[in-house]
Amino acid sequence: MLDDILLAASNISRRFGGLTAVDRVSLTLVRGEVHAVIGTNGAGKSTLVNVLAGELPPSSGRVHLHGRDVTRWSQPRRARGGIGRTYQRTTIFPRSTVFENCRLTAQANHQHALNLRSAAAHCGESTGLADRAIEQAGLTGQTHRVAGTLSHGQKRQLEIAMCLATAPQVLLLDEPLAGMGAEETERMLGLLAALKPGHAILLVEHDMDAVFRIADRITVMVNGTVIATGDPVDIRRNADVQTAYLGEIDVPPAAAITA
Amino acid sequence: MRINAALSNALPLAAACALLAVFPFVGGKFYVDLMVTTMILGIFALSLELLVGRTGLVSFGHAAFFGIAAYATALLSPQADAASIAWLLPAVLAIATLAALAVGALSLRTRGIYFIMVTLAFAQMAYFVFHDMKFAGGSDGRYLYVKPVLAIGRVTLIDLDRPLTFYYVTFAALVLVYALLAAVGRARFGHALAGIKANEQRMRAAGFSTYPYKLAAFGLAGALAGVAGFLYAVKDGFVNPEILAWHQSGTVLLMLILGGIGTLRGAVVGAFLFVVLKELFQSEALFGGLARHWQLPLGLTIIACVALMPNGVTGLPAQLRSLRTAVPHAG
Numbered sequence: 001m002l003d004d005i006l007l008a009a010s011n012i013s014r015r016f017g018g019l020t021a022v023d024r025v026s027l028t029l030v031r032g033e034v035h036a037v038i039g040t041n042g043a044g045k046s047t048l049v050n051v052l053a054g055e056l057p058p059s060s061g062r063v064h065l066h067g068r069d070v071t072r073w074s075q076p077r078r079a080r081g082g083i084g085r086t087y088q089r090t091t092i093f094p095r096s097t098v099f100e101n102c103r104l105t106a107q108a109n110h111q112h113a114l115n116l117r118s119a120a121a122h123c124g125e126s127t128g129l130a131d132r133a134i135e136q137a138g139l140t141g142q143t144h145r146v147a148g149t150l151s152h153g154q155k156r157q158l159e160i161a162m163c164l165a166t167a168p169q170v171l172l173l174d175e176p177l178a179g180m181g182a183e184e185t186e187r188m189l190g191l192l193a194a195l196k197p198g199h200a201i202l203l204v205e206h207d208m209d210a211v212f213r214i215a216d217r218i219t220v221m222v223n224g225t226v227i228a229t230g231d232p233v234d235i236r237r238n239a240d241v242q243t244a245y246l247g248e249i250d251v252p253p254a255a256a257i258t259a
Numbered sequence: 260m261r262i263n264a265a266l267s268n269a270l271p272l273a274a275a276c277a278l279l280a281v282f283p284f285v286g287g288k289f290y291v292d293l294m295v296t297t298m299i300l301g302i303f304a305l306s307l308e309l310l311v312g313r314t315g316l317v318s319f320g321h322a323a324f325f326g327i328a329a330y331a332t333a334l335l336s337p338q339a340d341a342a343s344i345a346w347l348l349p350a351v352l353a354i355a356t357l358a359a360l361a362v363g364a365l366s367l368r369t370r371g372i373y374f375i376m377v378t379l380a381f382a383q384m385a386y387f388v389f390h391d392m393k394f395a396g397g398s399d400g401r402y403l404y405v406k407p408v409l410a411i412g413r414v415t416l417i418d419l420d421r422p423l424t425f426y427y428v429t430f431a432a433l434v435l436v437y438a439l440l441a442a443v444g445r446a447r448f449g450h451a452l453a454g455i456k457a458n459e460q461r462m463r464a465a466g467f468s469t470y471p472y473k474l475a476a477f478g479l480a481g482a483l484a485g486v487a488g489f490l491y492a493v494k495d496g497f498v499n500p501e502i503l504a505w506h507q508s509g510t511v512l513l514m515l516i517l518g519g520i521g522t523l524r525g526a527v528v529g530a531f532l533f534v535v536l537k538e539l540f541q542s543e544a545l546f547g548g549l550a551r552h553w554q555l556p557l558g559l560t561i562i563a564c565v566a567l568m569p570n571g572v573t574g575l576p577a578q579l580r581s582l583r584t585a586v587p588h589a590g
Contacts (some may be wrong), residue, residue: 053464079466091461093454102389104454108466109446116442166465 004031004129005067006200007083007170008050012061014042014047020156021047023224024061029051029170029200035212036203039221045204046088052202053085054078065170071240080109086169089177094148098158100138101147102130106165129165137161138191153184160191171195172202190212211238220244271524276434283426295426297534298433300491304514304526305436306483311512312521313449314476315456316367319508320376320382323362324481326503328355328488330389333403333498344409344417352485358385359481360474367473377462382508390500400499403492419493429490433527440523445477452476517564518572528573536560 014022022044029035032114037045040192046150050056054075062071065081073081093101106129107120121127134143137157141149147158156176161170176192177185185207192201192214205211209230209258211218218235220228279298283291303325310316331354336342366377389395409417419425443449454462455469462469492498501507510533518529540553540560542548549556568575 055464074468075463076466078467079464085464087460089466091458093457093461095457100450103452103459105465107451108462116439116446116448119445120447123446123447126447162461162465180441 004200005029006031006065007202007251008064009052012048012051012063013059014044014056015050015059020224022051022058025224025226026061027226027229029202031169031200032197034196034201034203034214034217035217035219036205036215036221037221038205038208038211043219043221046174047224049085049174049202049204049208050078053083053172062230076108079166079168080255081170082169083226084163084166084170085172085220086156086163086174086176088178090155090159092147092155092158092162094146096147097144098134098147098161098225099143101158102133102161102165103127105162106130106133106167108166129167133161133163133165136191136194136259138187151184151188153180153187156180156184156188157191160195164195168199170202170214172204174204175206176203177205177207184211198259231255240246274360275527279430279433283423284460288422291422291426293534293538294431295494296389297531298429299487299494300511300514300534301527301530302433302436302490303484303487304511304518304530305433305440305523306480306487307511308515308520308523308526308568309440309443309452309476309480309483311515312525313444313474314458315454316473316477317512318366318376318378318477318480319505319512320362320366320378320385321480321502321511322379322505323382323385323483323509324355324359324484324492325488325507325511326389326500327385328352328485329492329498329502330395330401330488332407332489332492333353333401334395336403336405338404338409341405341418341420342407347407348489351489352482355485356482357480359484360478363474363477363481367470367477378515379505380506382503383505386500386503386505389503396499398500400497402499403496406493406496412458425494429494432486432490436486437523437527440483444523448472448475513561515571517561517571519568519573521570522573525571525573528572532572 005028007207009028010026012022012025013020023178025044025048027035034154037048039045046057051058054070054073054077058071064070065083070081071077095102096104103120103126106126107123110123111123113219134140137160139154139157139161142154147155151160160173160176176188180188187209192203195201203215215232218230218232219226220235220241222244227244228235231236282294285361286294289439307318307321308320310321328351331351334346335350362378362381366374366381369377390398395401406418406420408415408419417424417428419428451462451467451472454467455472459469475525491502514529514533515526516529517532518527519525536557537553540556541550543550546556568578570578
């Protein structure tokens with residue numbers, strides 16, 4: 001079981017001037033589990049994701065990937081080490097096709113950048129990875145569409161496909177369900193469930209219905225600190241969580257989602 | 260469909276090459292000379308296109324590498340006999356590349372407007388080095404007395420002093436630089452640069468260390484600007500600090516904007532168009548006394564071009580097509 005801890009954060013803090021956005025947060029991501037991080041806006045969830053991905057250095061604390069201390073690794077190096085991430089605002093290459101979007105990110109692991117003799121489009125390793133990622137993400141029918149013309153839900157799927165093309169073991173997903181309709185949400189939850197066995201997934205999400213359906217473990221953040229961690233049943237029962245968070249947005253999830 | 264697209268790409272290129280190949284036999288001496296200048300500027304514009312169009316790095320100091328290469332050509336050439344191209348050209352390109360890597364290493368740590376300003380500042384530093392240092396001839400510049408040759412033993416293969424030879428060497432350089440950049444564009448390196456332009460955050464998240472990519476592009480662009488600088492110095496046999504002044508950096512950016520940013524064709528067409536417009540407005544036969552103030556009509560024309568053709572001259576067909584589809588009954 002210990003071998004399956006892919007990413008471990010211990011005592012992570014991140015301060016911006018006088019503001020402590022993340023305050024001594026520890027969590028582990030285990031292969032085969034979806035670990036959801038919930039909390040109100042400004043609770044520090046996105047900052048935490050940025051620190052784990054290496055996009056922001058922590059003010060203190062350590063990050064371990066496969067048991068190795070990667071705190072000082074740059075974001076690209078961590079990505080090559082197996083961390084894939086999506087953003088709250090979808091980041092894709094809108095003018096390229098779905099295939100080229102995935103082929104390009106797949107290339108990150110097989111760079112040989114200065115080989116000018118062979119065209120990128122004929123690079124076997126990255127085209128293979130791209131095809132597989134597109135299939136996994138359920139975009140097979142859209143392979144040759146220009147990414148900018150996809151629907152919102154498909155763009156989010158594409159972003160995950162672009163991560164998968166780099167063959168990550170850890171997925172950090174920042175609000176993958178934001179702005180999605182009911183049907184798109186179902187498709188995305190199906191995708192996450194399918195990815196669960198091979199990956200350790202961190203899910204930052206506001207859709208409580210979805211979180212409680214898919215998460216194996218939930219961490220609740222308030223003002224940068226963790227107030228509770230546990231399985232969904234524990235979290236639902238936890239009185240602190242009730243007062244601090246769940247009670248506050250006690251509305252039907254569908255209405256909580258704004259486009 | 261695909262064959263059609265390939266043909267419509269290749270045909271204008273082949274036609275342009277054929278025209279350039281026969282031009283010395285049909286054009287007058289003045290126009291052949293002007294065409295050489297245009298091709299040199301075309302190489303210069305192509306080198307900047309790699310940064311601006313491909314990688315999204317708007318450098319406002321690209322003339323520095325053009326000028327450094329031109330000065331290196333003049334300063335390294337012996338006064339009394341001809342230098343050999345075999346060592347002079349590699350040496351000049353190495354100097355231009357190293358200068359670009361040094362400037363790139365520092366300026367690529369900034370972004371956007373700061374990048375524009377930092378590259379401009381470095382180019383101005385280079386300008387004042389050549390302007391104020393005795394060894395480079397100060398503001399008077401420096402002459403290159405004997406043009407370089409390529410010889411094996413006593414057999415001279417290429418003598419750049421002969422105008423026709425120089426024309427074809429420049430033409431070959433243009434074709435080679437174009438072909439190299441086309442190969443870069445198709446290769447993984449070029450795709451990564453395009454990704455950096457489109458979304459650097461995503462590239463880093465995917466695992467690309469984007470800084471070395473950008474630095475390599477900057478170095479390559481400097482080397483190719485060096486090719487243009489070498490040819491420029493040899494052509495005129497004279498260099499002065501003006502060739503690395505800020506308006507030279509601005510001129511080459513204007514060429515890209517005129518021709519259309521994002522394609523290799525655009526860079527070459529832009530250089531050609533710029534030279535034609537400049538010659539036109541400088542012509543006293545056409546504009547009389549106004550010809551002395553050629554910058555004014557040239558500037559107005561460029562403003563009009565940018566306003567009417569946001570994607571440059573090479574983007575015009577696509578622009579017209581989209582207009583026609585937007586208004587189905589117009590034609």
